[in-house]
Amino acid sequence: MxxxxxxxxxxxxxxxxxxxxxxxxxxxxxxxxxxxxxxxxxxxxxxxxxxxxxxxxxxxxRPDLYPSSELSPTLERTITVQLSRKQSFDSAVNPSSIQGAAS
Structure with a gap:
């Protein structure tokens, strides 16, 4: 025991x-x-x-289902880079080109 x-x-x-x-x-x-x-x-x-x-x-x-609330530094950097890329892409897209494609 x-x-x-x-x-x-x-x-x-x-x-x-x-x-x-x-x-x-x-x-x-x-x-x-x-x-x-x-x-x-x-x-x-x-x-x-x-x-x-x-x-x-x-x-x-259940650590297998709920990992530690602290992110590893590598994972945190990956998330930050992906978010900044998405924001850059979103700001680079011309809204009128999206409207024209949707029609």
């Missing part, structure tokens, strides 16, 4: 019990038990309700 608390175990502890977490998330206690003991993964449809009910972040519950 692991001594490290999983995010779902933390959510159960914060809620007070599996039954209380289930009630707050509008699901059943056996479903919470199954996530803890069988699946070992939080189903996608429970991530946001658990976050709202306990404050355990969606990133911690």
């Amino acid at each position: 692991s001594c490290v608390e999983t995010p779902l175990e933390a959510a159960v502890r914060i809620a007070g019990s599996q039954a209380e977490l289930a009630r707050r998330c509008d699901t059943s206690q056996p479903r919470i038990w199954q996530c803890l003991n069988r699946n070992r993964i939080v189903p996608a449809d429970l991530v946001l309700p658990i976050e709202r009910a306990t404050g355990v972040s969606r990133h911690h519950l």
